[in-house]
Amino acid sequence: MKRIVTLLLVTLLSACNTPSTNQTASDKLDPLNFVDPFIGTDGKGKTYPGATVPHGMVQLSPDNGRTGWDWIAGYFYPDNIIAGFSHTHLSGTGAGDLYDISFMPLTRPFKKLKTEGGPEDGTIISHFSHEQEQASPGYYQVLLQDYDINVELSAGVRSGIQRYQYPENTKQGVIRLDLAYSRNWDKTLATHVEIFDHYSIGGYRRSTGWAKDQRVYFYTRFSRPIAQHLIQANGRTLTQSKGFGEDLSLEMDFELSGDNSILVHTAISSVSIENAKANLEAEVHLLDFERTKLAAEQAWRDELSKVVVDATPDNLKQFYTAMYHASLAPRLFSDLDGSYKGPDGRIQQSGKYPRYEFFSLWDTFRALHPWKTIIDQRRTREMMDSMMAHYQVAGRLPVWIFQGNETDMMMGYHSVPVLVDAYLKGLTDIDGETLLSAVLQSAEQEEFGLQSYQKLGYVPYPERKWNVALTLEYAFDDWAIARLAKALGKEGIYQRFARRAQNYRHHFDPQSGFMRALDEQKQFRQPFDPNAYHPEDYCEANAWQYSFFVPHDVEGMVEMMGGPQKVSAKLDEMFSTVQDLETFPEWISGYIGQYVHGNEPSHHVPYLYQYLGEGQKTQKLVRQIMDELYSTAPDGLAGNEDAGQMSAWYLFSALGFYPVDPVSGEYVLGSPEVQSADIHLENGKVFKIRTENQGPQQVYVKSVTLNGKALTGFRLRHSDIMAGGELVFSMSEKP
Numbered sequence: 001m002k003r004i005v006t007l008l009l010v011t012l013l014s015a016c017n018t019p020s021t022n023q024t025a026s027d028k029l030d031p032l033n034f035v036d037p038f039i040g041t042d043g044k045g046k047t048y049p050g051a052t053v054p055h056g057m058v059q060l061s062p063d064n065g066r067t068g069w070d071w072i073a074g075y076f077y078p079d080n081i082i083a084g085f086s087h088t089h090l091s092g093t094g095a096g097d098l099y100d101i102s103f104m105p106l107t108r109p110f111k112k113l114k115t116e117g118g119p120e121d122g123t124i125i126s127h128f129s130h131e132q133e134q135a136s137p138g139y140y141q142v143l144l145q146d147y148d149i150n151v152e153l154s155a156g157v158r159s160g161i162q163r164y165q166y167p168e169n170t171k172q173g174v175i176r177l178d179l180a181y182s183r184n185w186d187k188t189l190a191t192h193v194e195i196f197d198h199y200s201i202g203g204y205r206r207s208t209g210w211a212k213d214q215r216v217y218f219y220t221r222f223s224r225p226i227a228q229h230l231i232q233a234n235g236r237t238l239t240q241s242k243g244f245g246e247d248l249s250l251e252m253d254f255e256l257s258g259d260n261s262i263l264v265h266t267a268i269s270s271v272s273i274e275n276a277k278a279n280l281e282a283e284v285h286l287l288d289f290e291r292t293k294l295a296a297e298q299a300w301r302d303e304l305s306k307v308v309v310d311a312t313p314d315n316l317k318q319f320y321t322a323m324y325h326a327s328l329a330p331r332l333f334s335d336l337d338g339s340y341k342g343p344d345g346r347i348q349q350s351g352k353y354p355r356y357e358f359f360s361l362w363d364t365f366r367a368l369h370p371w372k373t374i375i376d377q378r379r380t381r382e383m384m385d386s387m388m389a390h391y392q393v394a395g396r397l398p399v400w401i402f403q404g405n406e407t408d409m410m411m412g413y414h415s416v417p418v419l420v421d422a423y424l425k426g427l428t429d430i431d432g433e434t435l436l437s438a439v440l441q442s443a444e445q446e447e448f449g450l451q452s453y454q455k456l457g458y459v460p461y462p463e464r465k466w467n468v469a470l471t472l473e474y475a476f477d478d479w480a481i482a483r484l485a486k487a488l489g490k491e492g493i494y495q496r497f498a499r500r501a502q503n504y505r506h507h508f509d510p511q512s513g514f515m516r517a518l519d520e521q522k523q524f525r526q527p528f529d530p531n532a533y534h535p536e537d538y539c540e541a542n543a544w545q546y547s548f549f550v551p552h553d554v555e556g557m558v559e560m561m562g563g564p565q566k567v568s569a570k571l572d573e574m575f576s577t578v579q580d581l582e583t584f585p586e587w588i589s590g591y592i593g594q595y596v597h598g599n600e601p602s603h604h605v606p607y608l609y610q611y612l613g614e615g616q617k618t619q620k621l622v623r624q625i626m627d628e629l630y631s632t633a634p635d636g637l638a639g640n641e642d643a644g645q646m647s648a649w650y651l652f653s654a655l656g657f658y659p660v661d662p663v664s665g666e667y668v669l670g671s672p673e674v675q676s677a678d679i680h681l682e683n684g685k686v687f688k689i690r691t692e693n694q695g696p697q698q699v700y701v702k703s704v705t706l707n708g709k710a711l712t713g714f715r716l717r718h719s720d721i722m723a724g725g726e727l728v729f730s731m732s733e734k735p
Helices: 002-016 273-282 289-304 313-325 368-375 377-394 415-424 432-444 450-456 467-487 491-500 503-507 554-560 564-576 605-612 615-629 642-655 718-722
Strands: 061-063 084-086 102-106 133-136 139-144 149-155 159-165 172-178 187-197 200-208 214-222 228-233 236-238 242-245 248-255 261-269 307-311 339-341 347-349 400-402 666-669 676-680 686-692 700-706 715-717 725-732
Touching: 061 139, 102 149, 102 159, 102 261, 139 289, 149 289, 159 289, 172 261, 187 248, 200 273, 214 273, 228 242, 242 248, 261 273, 289 313, 307 313, 313 642, 368 377, 368 415, 368 642, 368 718, 377 415, 377 432, 415 432, 415 467, 432 450, 432 467, 432 491, 450 467, 467 491, 467 503, 503 554, 554 564, 554 605, 564 605, 564 615, 605 615, 605 666, 615 642, 615 666, 615 700, 715 718
Parallel strands: 686 725
Antiparallel strands: 061 084, 084 102, 102 172, 133 139, 139 149, 149 159, 159 261, 172 248, 187 200, 187 242, 200 214, 214 261, 228 236, 228 248, 307 676, 339 347, 666 715, 676 686, 700 725
């Protein structure tokens, strides 16, 4: 009863703090009050609600005990069972993995349920209700109804802490550790657990899945002594202090007294149990839940306070939740001593900066990394170092990496624009010549259709799927190389890659007006239906969604397609042509006509109208997308969060600009959804965004001034932001 009263009090206090009019997240209002980690846990978002710190190694979150599309993040909001609390999760990806080191507090008898993808004899679970659950940055709480156990989670940089409150009259509590929990997402290769003393255990889980060579070592301390234990290993019951096997669990009994609580503090490592132990002992608040929670909250407060926003209550919640999601990846991977598992399978040592992993570059090169070059320049520098460290060991720049593995998921060499953008903005210590060698290696390799691309200028469809998408995205990456070469005074390389950046032209069919697949003789694939979902030629898309992917040469694309009037009509048709949802897979979502916001290739398209002299169409569309395809509900993301890209689009757009060409050092103006925003830069300056007459109906921009002077054109330079100052939008109901 005491727990329920406390939860009601927290809910009432939160309701009292909810603003009814426009308010800022400054002075008395804490930005943490405007973050809802449940946004994205329903529908297509695939986020998790559990506890972590900004870019932290641990993501301690509940898992429902099921596998499948809906449970990619381990937890799906419509579910009503929990099977454990594990320490690693992916944020908003299109495939599932991780969920390592899963603990579950219990009392006997255990409740089992047959679950989707679970073991044949059932999964040990508890039911729960959202009325007895809450989440905020750095904190998660739920009541396990079948056992009346209250669970609270928080996290440090490399550790997660759990507090279990057992019922008052319970004399003995049980904690179960399942090291093979994720058996159906990735195959468990080996597990090990060892009881070191009455208060400490450690072990590892090695598995293969999306990431082929995963190694998670752990070390755990309890606040109470283990009274007795049983190890289940490959169907055998062991009473000794250690066990090995592919399918291993540990059941521990604890004598309860006093407040009947047990603290479980776990650190992880990709290197060894000893490193996990050192990581745990380095946490400032070892086995101190309240201080760990306060430290996690302060870390989030510092992160979110980089941008102080004035907006409606819903927009505040959308903005700060987006900032929260955009600070989950990439994340720390190296241990306290700097060591980590490298892409070659060997233990590597980080240098000046810590090592980061979880680079979802096909998604995040578009907006997430440009966002970080504004609000997180220190970590940008560190992350660029991690990408180059990967290159030095693996021999090529990363494509899509996590847990010390190159997955080669998706396509392109999009580490190139991310690194080049950082270099051109002065946000990397990498020597220019070294960087040039690395990006040339990516562009001049012969895998992934690149041999044909270099020979023919495009990837032919008989050779590879996604061929049109490959050519278009390679062309953009080549433009990034040209930009770098130009900055380094390498005129020959600049000219070569500037020409390669024009390769998008090969795929354009003037008759249909679309980018189409070609064979080796430059004949278009027949038959052709631009409305049909066509994963053979377009990456998770159709011709509509990819035909405008020329972000580096919009003017050239417009000229090629017949001029502004013709392109405007084509874009109008894109946003009005009804999508046949039956032909598209469920994981492609967020439609306005043939525009798909739930997937990345067309994220820049609403801003293209600016290049055509029709900024009013951009302004109307970006506000429509923010209003219709983002919300504060658990299903408030129109598509996969994709490691922060979906949120980064919203952050930029809500402020009134977006990086259409992410290596240009420029942003294209849109229509801000906030009343005002102060971006507190690391150089000590503040870039202020102000709006006049902004509201739900006032979506059109009448004029824009920068530092009191009219801003000509539709672009804002990165250097303007870094210099501080004030950008003012005057808004209107009419174009």
